[in-house]
Amino acid sequence: MSRFLEGLNDRQKEAVRTINGPLLVLAGAGSGKTRVLTHRIAYIIENQNIRPAEIMALTFTNKAAKEMKERLIDLIDGPLDGMWVSTFHSICVKILRREVEKLGYTSSFVIYDGQDQKTLIKQCIKEKNLDEKSYEPNVIRGFISNQKDKLITPKEAFDLNFKDYRERTKSELYMLYQKKLKDNNAMDFDDLIVNTIKLFKDYPLVLEYYQERFKYILVDEYQDTNKAQYLLVNLLAYKHHNLCVVGDDDQSIYGWRGADIRNILDFEKDYIDAKVVKLEQNYRSTKNILDAANKVIANNTGRKEKALWTAEEGGELIKLYNASNEHDEAIFIVKKIQDAIEEHYKEYSDIAILYRTNAQSRVFEDYLIKSTIPYKIVGGLKFYDRKEVKDIIAYMRILQNPNDNISVKRIINVPKRGIGKTTIDKLEQKSLSEDISLFKAAMGNENIDSLNNGAKKKVQGFVEKIRVLMSMKESLSLSELFEKLLESTQYIEILKDENTIEALSRIDNIEEFKSVIVEFEKTNEDKSIEAFLADVSLMSDLDKAEDVENSITLMTLHSAKGLEFPMVFMVGMEESIFPISRAMNTYEELEEERRLCYVGITRAKEELYITNAEARMLYGRTSYNPKSRFINELPLNLTENVQDRKINVGNRPSKGVSFNDFFKGVNYKKSNETIYKQPAKVEEMDEEIPAYWNIGDKVSHKLFGIGTIVQLKGEKEGLEGHVAFESKGIKKLMLHFAPIKKVK
Secondary structure, three states: OOOHHOOOHHHHHHHHOOOOOOOEEEOOOOOOOOHHHHHHHHHHHOOOOOHHHEEEEEEOHHHHHHHHHHHHHHOOOOOOOOOOEHHHHHHHHHHHHHHHHHHHHOOOOEEEEEEEEEEHHHHHHHHHHOOOOOOOOOHHHHHHHHHHOOOOOOOOOOOOHHOOOHHHHHHHHHHHHHHHHOOEEEEEEEHHHHHHHHHHHHHHHHHHHHHHOOOOEEOOHHOOOHHHHHHHHHHHHHHOEEHHHEEOHHHOOHEEEEEEEEEEEEHHHHOOEEEEEEEEEEEEEEOHHHHHHHHOOOOOOOOOOOOOOOOOOOOOOOOOOOOOOHHHHHHHHHHHHHHHHOOOOHHHHEEEEEEHHHHHHHHHHHHHHOOOOOEEEEEOOOOOHOHHHHHHHHHHHHHHHOOHHHHHHHHHEEEEOOHHHHHHHHHHHHHHHHHHOOOHHOOOHHHOOOOOOHHHHHHHHHHHHHHHHHOOOOOOHHHHHHHHHHHOOHHHHHHHHOOOOOHHHHHHHHHHHHHHHHHHHOOOOOHHHHHHHHHHHHHHHHEEEEEEOEEEEOOOOOOOOOOOOEEEEEOOOOEOOEEEEEHHHHHHHHHHHHHHHHHHHHOOOEEEEEEOOOEEEEEEEOOOOOHHHHOOOOHHHEEEOOOOOOOOOOOOOOOOOOOOHHHHOOOOOOOOOOOEOOOOOOOOOOOOOOOOOOOOOOOEEEEEEEEEEEEEEHHHOOOOEEEEEEEOOOEEEOOOOEEEEEEE
């Protein structure tokens, strides 16, 4: 038996041995698809008298290509000798560098990244005397990319949209943009594939050369291909038909960015002699987790029939937690994380919290920060580090303190109001020469002779906005002031005009910041903007504590694809959140949401918690959504409700046991400062020391050292302490969760 078949299961061996002809490998989650791909390539070289240089393997990410190359080098005990193992774009660059002069470019063409594209689009908008607010560069960039993904040329786009003035104008911008790219001897990333296809269609001999050279073509993650990638693959494989595509239709979750699930579903229609091999044995998750995933995804109709299984029997039941609200949900999860670390010897890096949208991370971040549990955000920034959040905070800081030059400089042209770098530099020069604040320099901008009238008018417009908002500061509540700020700056309206996924995500984050404000107003006596900004500063300061490698992972479900964790929390499982409301418009979109749920479930190796909240404040609004339909699709015999530790948080009553029961008989002692006893969940806590907190208590913290409690507010599990540490300053901690102990 070939050494390349050793250690493979029967279906994996079948896929490796099927060398000639079209092959569809339906590789379920955790079924070892990369192992099959690499062993199949090695087996072809060993048994077909094929040189490595006659094989092409296409992937979607550089990371996947690198991993495949490393495995292949180990397998074949030597260099790849001309084999092409790379991403779609990298392979197209190789071809175009050799052949692109046929299309009127030189081989030294440059590749424009997103920022370069945006700059060029701005030039086009200006050249056509259009308003950037009406034709926002990011919107036009998305429109052009969408056309290229569908292989629609500028002329075709113009003809298709001729009767719609706005769409026709966007098509004209596409036409001008493409001309300028050519004039600059440049291509964007979409062009790399589009121009390779054009090269093959216009020059059949070039296509024939690459068809002849690459006798075997393999494609990873085939369910994620768009129309252009699909056509490219089929052109290359047309002569020999030795095309092997590997993928999982149940994990097709990128329809919103052009991926077409029909490419994998219709493979057997494209190649009527295709063989199909299903990899259904999973090497990642327990039987209970896999059975649950199978039951959920079986509700989709647009899929290939398959069912994951594992040789390992049983496993933990899936834990369902019905929270009162988002705080209850976060506290429950933090408690479970602490139990896993302290009682079950798990590492922080074993644990992931998965959510549908980035804005949902904020509440979990707050509680992890206050509990000093290290965490990292994958595929996004931490909430208080996100540009739009920092922009709004900068505006609020100016309203509190117009002498804050850093904040003024950050937002004087955000959103864009035509105040360029030259104008800002002149304002800074005035600020320095007269030893006044940047805002005061802006107020006196009419005295700056070097500024033209247009610039002076724009600066004065900014100053007036701020002065009007400052005049409202004393008469409006914090949340009302926030609304006026958004209305005055038109921050959200400008993002809406972009109409991109990124812009929608930014809007979600701004609206979620409203939740931060509303919660602050509910829980603090001092509701001033000064107190709020101090509170946020403490939060973001603590957030900047050491970046520990061993940390909890927070990410969206989309970002989690391809990863695995021993312990997974899928949160926010409510209708309109997951499935997301905008995905319930069509059956196809709803099925993609279900595939995303399937991806989330199959990230868990050992333990899976699924949580929902009866009430949730998100984007500044409290909603009461029923639990997700995906929870109802889970088999009852595979789930367990864990309501016995329900915590009463906020204004809504708990359905579970009392708070005293939660801590198993611990008595709460109320002092004059309304302080409550905390559970003794701290490592090495002296049993003789009373486990309740008072102002003046000395504490020892794992990360910050020795400190003194200087302020307390809240109660029970929500008790917050401001602790003055000798070397780290004042930190705000959730005393129930923080890794602290009292010092005698």
